[in-house]
Amino acid sequence: MKTEVLIAGAGPTGLVLACELARRGVVCLVAERDAEPFAGARGKGLQPRTLEVFEDLGVLERVLELGGAYPPIRAEIDGETVFTGHMDEPKEATADVPYPNGWMLPQWRTGLILRERLAELGGSVTPNAELVSFTQDGDGVTAVLRVDGTEREVRAKYLVGADGGRSTVRRALDVAFVGETHEEERALLGDVRAEGLDPAFWHMWPQGGGGENPFPVTLCPLAGTDTFQLVLPSPPGTAAEPTLEVFQEAVDRAAGPGRIKLTELVWSSVFRPNIRMAERFRVGRVFLAGDAAHVHSPAGGQGLNTGVQDAYNLGWKLAAVLRGADGELLDSYEAERLPVAADVLGISSALHQKLRDKAPDAHRRDDPRLRQLTLGYPAGPLSVERRTAPTEPYAGDRAPDAVTGPSRERLFPLIHTGTPMLLAFGPAAARVAQSVAPASSVVIGSPAFADEEGTAHAAYGVTPGENALFIIRPDGYLGLVTDSPDEAETTAYLTRLSPQTQNALKG
Numbered sequence: 001m002k003t004e005v006l007i008a009g010a011g012p013t014g015l016v017l018a019c020e021l022a023r024r025g026v027v028c029l030v031a032e033r034d035a036e037p038f039a040g041a042r043g044k045g046l047q048p049r050t051l052e053v054f055e056d057l058g059v060l061e062r063v064l065e066l067g068g069a070y071p072p073i074r075a076e077i078d079g080e081t082v083f084t085g086h087m088d089e090p091k092e093a094t095a096d097v098p099y100p101n102g103w104m105l106p107q108w109r110t111g112l113i114l115r116e117r118l119a120e121l122g123g124s125v126t127p128n129a130e131l132v133s134f135t136q137d138g139d140g141v142t143a144v145l146r147v148d149g150t151e152r153e154v155r156a157k158y159l160v161g162a163d164g165g166r167s168t169v170r171r172a173l174d175v176a177f178v179g180e181t182h183e184e185e186r187a188l189l190g191d192v193r194a195e196g197l198d199p200a201f202w203h204m205w206p207q208g209g210g211g212e213n214p215f216p217v218t219l220c221p222l223a224g225t226d227t228f229q230l231v232l233p234s235p236p237g238t239a240a241e242p243t244l245e246v247f248q249e250a251v252d253r254a255a256g257p258g259r260i261k262l263t264e265l266v267w268s269s270v271f272r273p274n275i276r277m278a279e280r281f282r283v284g285r286v287f288l289a290g291d292a293a294h295v296h297s298p299a300g301g302q303g304l305n306t307g308v309q310d311a312y313n314l315g316w317k318l319a320a321v322l323r324g325a326d327g328e329l330l331d332s333y334e335a336e337r338l339p340v341a342a343d344v345l346g347i348s349s350a351l352h353q354k355l356r357d358k359a360p361d362a363h364r365r366d367d368p369r370l371r372q373l374t375l376g377y378p379a380g381p382l383s384v385e386r387r388t389a390p391t392e393p394y395a396g397d398r399a400p401d402a403v404t405g406p407s408r409e410r411l412f413p414l415i416h417t418g419t420p421m422l423l424a425f426g427p428a429a430a431r432v433a434q435s436v437a438p439a440s441s442v443v444i445g446s447p448a449f450a451d452e453e454g455t456a457h458a459a460y461g462v463t464p465g466e467n468a469l470f471i472i473r474p475d476g477y478l479g480l481v482t483d484s485p486d487e488a489e490t491t492a493y494l495t496r497l498s499p500q501t502q503n504a505l506k507g
């Protein structure tokens with residue numbers, strides 16, 4: 001078998017990557033060890049930046065239709081409500097941030113939506129296909145897959161290990177996974193049906209299992225379903241398995257006997273907080289992404305979201321290099337994503353420590369960094385800041401949204417095209433943009449985006465009349481930013497990002 005990109009693992013990371021490649025016409029094989037799609041609600045919290053990525057991928061409508069906002073928390077101790085409130089106060093959308101709040105969607109549903117999108121784009125997942133081993137040479141990767149029990153050889157130009165925390169790919173590369181695993185904080189996870197529980201609240205019993213284990217007992221109504229996600233700290237030194245009986249006993253202990261009746265266990269699992277990061281995200285033609293590259297404490301809901309961002313960063317680069325861009329573009333994946341993953345890991349670990357310390361604000365999730373909108377690559381190799389007096393947003397930052405006119409038409413659909421885009425303010429910038437790449441240019445102030453309310457000028461920090469040219473990368477970050485636009489420099493930068501700026505996307 002031959003393919004351009006072999007992706008090991010059809011979790012959220014592998015699926016986003018597959019969609020990104022499929023919509024650019026790259027042939028990829030998504031090998032998934034399991035026979036059936038993942039069935040748990042596990043990573044249910046989608047961050048605002050992920051919603052923006054999902055909008056670009058064409059799945060946001062389904063995500064919004066099938067998910068829901070986070071309900072308020074109701075915490076109880078000894079039958080008394082001790083706290084009612086949100087983890088983070090809901091915010092209003094603004095012109096530059098269309099989705100300011102996190103959104104809940106059970107992970108199984110995110111997976112199904114992405115699989116559906118992949119099929120629309122002409123791709124698919126090969127189930128029962130476990131990556132067993134591989135070798136690489138100067139021209140590609142030869143991998144052995146066990147498909148339906150039979151070993152098959154696959155030749156690919158690149159391999160991406162999106163195969164989760166226990167990644168076979170990472171182990172085969174012998175890349176160290178540095179960090180900690182907290183056996184003493186073992187927890188049981190179950191998606192359950194229940195009677196006697198108000199689905200308008202995320203129920204918490206902060207005293208949890210007691211002892212060393214920092215987790216509260218929680219029952220969170222899963223948006224768009226009739227189930228709850230139950231997290232139960234496993235009492236220290238015990239190895240209770242996640243059965244309905246074990247869950248019922250724990251809920252009786254936490255909430256009081258006979259109050260809540262668990263009627264069905266739909267899915268269950270055991271987890272131990274694992275806080276680790278791979279020392280490298282790339283070895284030659286092999287990349288690591290998502291949990292294969294970094295695993296987080298569930299506190300803060302960052303793991304799945306960070307994996308989505310890895311895939312969104314890598315997909316367009318792989319496609320560009322496969323279609324003729326300079327291979328150095330791929331070096332920027334690790335250079336950009338490793339520091340971001342390290343930062344995110346620091347944030348989720350600090351939240352985890354608050355749980356351990358039983359800090360009074362341990363439930364708060366109001367650190368703006370959790371929304372992943374402020375993450376970017378200003379120090380990365382693709383960020384070129386050429387302004388004499390730069391202001392926010394800087395090269396490497398997320399390109400903000402804006403709205404125009406009475407119809408409130410948004411900028412995002414114009415600049416999220418999956419290809420590099422030029423955003424021009426002022427006549428000199430407009431001239432360069434239209435001369436270099438007219439079909440990939442948005443001139444602010446032109447009929448396409450009149451900016452009557454000045455939201456684009458405000459979001460991009462440009463004074464009306466001033467010249468500024470922003471080259472927006474295919475993943476929606478600012479690449480080159482200049483106040484003295486130049487055709488040769490613009491063309492050279494675009495060529496670095498993509499051999500064909502005008503390559504139309506599918507779907």
Ligand SMILES: Cc1cc2nc3c(=O)[nH]c(=O)nc-3n(C[C@H](O)[C@H](O)[C@H](O)COP(=O)(O)OP(=O)(O)OC[C@H]3O[C@@H](n4cnc5c(N)ncnc54)[C@H](O)[C@@H]3O)c2cc1C
Binds near residue numbers: 013107168290
């Ligand atoms: C209790 C809990 C709550 C969480 N809550 C959140 C949250 O709110 N928000 C958030 O962002 N994250 C959350 N997470 C984390 C999130 O679930 C993970 O980060 C996410 O699943 C990672 O996605 P992934 O695609 O990288 O890996 P996975 O989802 O692990 O997918 C890897 C896939 O690879 C397959 N595979 C493994 N080995 C092979 C092989 N050799 N060959 C082929 N296929 C293979 C597996 O079967 C699997 O399908 C939570 C985690 C836990 C435990």
